[in-house]
Amino acid sequence: MTRRRWIAENWDESTATLAGAQAEHMIRVLRAQLGEEADVVAGGKVFHSVVASMTDGGQGGTSEVRFNLIAEVESEPGMPVTLVMSIFKFDHMEWAIEKATELGVASIAPVIARRTEKHLAQAAMKRSERWRRIAHEAAQQSRRSDVPVIHVPVKLSDRVKAASTSKRFVLAEQERSATLRGALVEAIAPAEAEMPALEIAIGPEGGWAPDEEALFDTSGWQAVSLGPRILRAETAAIAALAVVASMLE
Ligand code: SAH
Numbered sequence: 126m127t128r129r130r131w132i133a134e135n136w137d138e139s140t141a142t143l144a145g146a147q148a149e150h151m152i153r154v155l156r157a158q159l160g161e162e163a164d165v166v167a168g169g170k171v172f173h174s175v176v177a178s179m180t181d182g183g184q185g186g187t188s189e190v191r192f193n194l195i196a197e198v199e200s201e202p203g204m205p206v207t208l209v210m211s212i213f214k215f216d217h218m219e220w221a222i223e224k225a226t227e228l229g230v231a232s233i234a235p236v237i238a239r240r241t242e243k244h245l246a247q248a249a250m251k252r253s254e255r256w257r258r259i260a261h262e263a264a265q266q267s268r269r270s271d272v273p274v275i276h277v278p279v280k281l282s283d284r285v286k287a288a289s290t291s292k293r294f295v296l297a298e299q300e301r302s303a304t305l306r307g308a309l310v311e312a313i314a315p316a317e318a319e320m321p322a323l324e325i326a327i328g329p330e331g332g333w334a335p336d337e338e339a340l341f342d343t344s345g346w347q348a349v350s351l352g353p354r355i356l357r358a359e360t361a362a363i364a365a366l367a368v369v370a371s372m373l374e
Contacts (some may be wrong), residue, residue, distance in 0.1 A: 127268075128162050128163050128164045128173070129155075129163050129164070130163065130164040130165075130166065130171070130265055130268050131143055131147065131151075131163055131164070131165050131166065131192075131265065132165075132166040132261060132264060132265055132272055133165050133166060133167045133192070134147075136165075136167035136168060136194070138194075139193060139194055140177065140191055140192060140193055140194060141165045141167040141172070141174065141191075141192050141194055142189055142190065142191045142192070143189070143190045143192075144187060144188065144189050145187070145188065147190075148179075148180075148188040148189050148190045149181070149182075149188045151179075151190050152179050152181050152188060152190065153181070157176055157179060157190065158176065159176055159177070159178070159179065160175055160176060161175065161176045162174070162175055163175070163176070163192065164198060164268075165192045165194065166200075166269075166270050166271070167194065169270060169271050170197055170200065170270065171197065171198045171199075171200040171270045172192075172194040172195065172196065172197055172198065173194075173195045173196045173197075173198050174192040174193060174194050174195055175192065175193050175195065176190060176191075176192055177191045177192060177193045178190075178191045179191075200270035201229075201268075201269070201270065203229050203230075203231050203269070203270075203271060204228065204229035204230060204231060204366070204369060204370060204373060205231055205320060205321070205322040205323060206229075206230050206231055206322075206323045206324075206325060206366065206369055207230075207231060207232045207233070207234055207291065207322075207323070207324045207325070208225055208230055208232075208233045208234070208325055208326075208327065208362055208365075208366070209234045209236055209281075209284055209285075209324055209325065209326040209327070210233055210234065210235050210236065210326075210327050210358075210362060211235075211236055211237075211238035211240075211241055211281065211326075211327060211328050211329040211358065212235050212236065212237055212238070212241045212245050212246060212249050212278060212329065213241065213245070213329045213330050213358045213359070214242075214245070214330065215245065215248075215252065217357070217358065217359045218235075218256075218359070219255075219256070219259055220359055221358070221359040221362045221363065222256050222259050222260055222263070222275070223259050223260075223262075223263045224263075224359075224362075224363050225273070225362055225363065225366055226259075226260045226263035226264050226267065226269070226272075226273050227263055227266075227267040228363065228366040228367065228370055229269070229366070229370065230273050230366060231273060231274070231322075232273050232274035232275070232276065233256070233260070233273055233274070233275050233276065234276040234279075234284055234324075235249060235253075235256070235275070235276065235278040236278065236279055236280065236281040236283075236284050236326075237249065237278060237279070237280050237281060238281045238328060238329045238333065238334070238337060239281070239333075239334035239336070239337055240328070240329045240330070240331035240332065240333075240334060241329045242329075246278075249278040250277070250278060252278075253275060253277060253278065256275045257272075257275045260272055260273045260275055281337060281340075282337075282340060284326075285326070285337075285340050285341055285344050285346065286340070286344050289324060290322065291321065291322040291323055291324045292312050292321045292322070292323050292324070292347075293323075293324045293325075293326075293344075293345060293346040293347065294308060294323065294324070294325050294326070294346065294347050294348075294349050295325075295326040295333075295338075295341040295346045295347070295348050295349070296325065296326065296327050296328065296349060296350075296351060296361050296365060297328075297333065297338065297348040297349065297350065298332065298350065298351075298355050298356070299348075300348045300349055300350040301350065302350075303347065303348065303349045303350065304349060304350050304351070304352070305325075305349040305350070305351055305365055305368050305369075306368050306371075306372070307349075308347055308349050309323075309368070309369065309372055310372075313372070320369075320372065320373055323369065324346075325365050325369075326341070326346065327358050327361050327362050327365070328358060329358060330357070330358060351364050351365060351368070
C-alpha cells in the first residue's frame with residue numbers, strides 16, 4: 126500500500142510535526158497509531174517516517190502529531206511554471222488552483238485585471254488564505270513534495286512590468302499564428318532540452334482589455350494561443366499546464 130503523505134509545518138533534522146486541523150484529522154478521523162508509517166514532506170524533501178507521538182488538544186487545545194524521519198525518499202521534480210491568474214469567479218478559480226497544483230505548478234500569482242469583476246477584486250485579499258489551504262490539500266493528495274506558493278493578489282500591471290528572469294507568455298485567444306507548444310519548442314531548442322522557468326498569464330472571463338494586451342507586448346511577454354476555440358479561463362489554465370507537462374516528459 127502506498128504510504129499516506131503529509132506536508133509538515135515544522136521540522137528539524139530528525140523529526141517533523143503536524144499541528145492544528147491536520148493533526149486533528151489524523152488523530153480523530155484516521156485514528157493514526159504510534160509507529161504508523163507515512164511519507165512526510167519537510168523543507169521540500171520527502172522522508173519515510175513513523176508516528177512518534179500524538180497529542181489531541183481537545184476543544185480549543187493544540188493538537189500535534191510528531192514523526193521521526195527515517196530516510197529520504199526520491200521525490201518528483203516540480204514544473205517550473207508560475208501561473209499569473211486574473212481573478213475570476215471564485216468557485217472556478219478554486220477549481221483551477223486545485224487542478225494546477227495536481228499538475229505540478231510551482232506558484233500562482235493572482236492578479237486584478239481590468240475586467241476582473243469589482244466585487245471579486247475587493248474580496249480577493251481575504252481569499253489568499255483559503256487558496257493556500259486548497260493548494261496545500263491538493264499537494265498532499267497528489268503526493269507532491271512541495272506546496273505551490275500562492276502570492277498576494279496585485280494589480281496586473283505591477284506583475285506584468287516587474288522584472289523577471291522567466292520566459293513570459295500571455296494566453297490570448299485572438300492570437301492566430303503562435304501556439305504555446307510552438308513557442309516552448311523554440312524556447313527549449315537553444316538550451317538543449319532544459320525547460321526554462323515560465324510565467325503564463327491567463328485573462329479573466331471577459332478577456333484582456335486592449336491596453337493590457339499592449340502592456341504585455343511592450344513588457345516582453347509573448348502572446349500565444351491554445352487553439353481556435355475560446356476556452357474558459359480555468360480551462361485555459363489547465364490546458365496550458367498540460368502542454369508544458371507534455372514537453373517535460
Ligand atoms: N474574451 C473572451 C473570453 C476570454 S476567455 C470572450 O469573452 O469572448 C479567458 C482567458 O482564457 C483569455 O483571456 C485567455 O487568457 C484564455 N484563453 C481562452 N481561450 C484561449 C485560446 N484559445 N488560446 C489562448 N488563450 C485562451
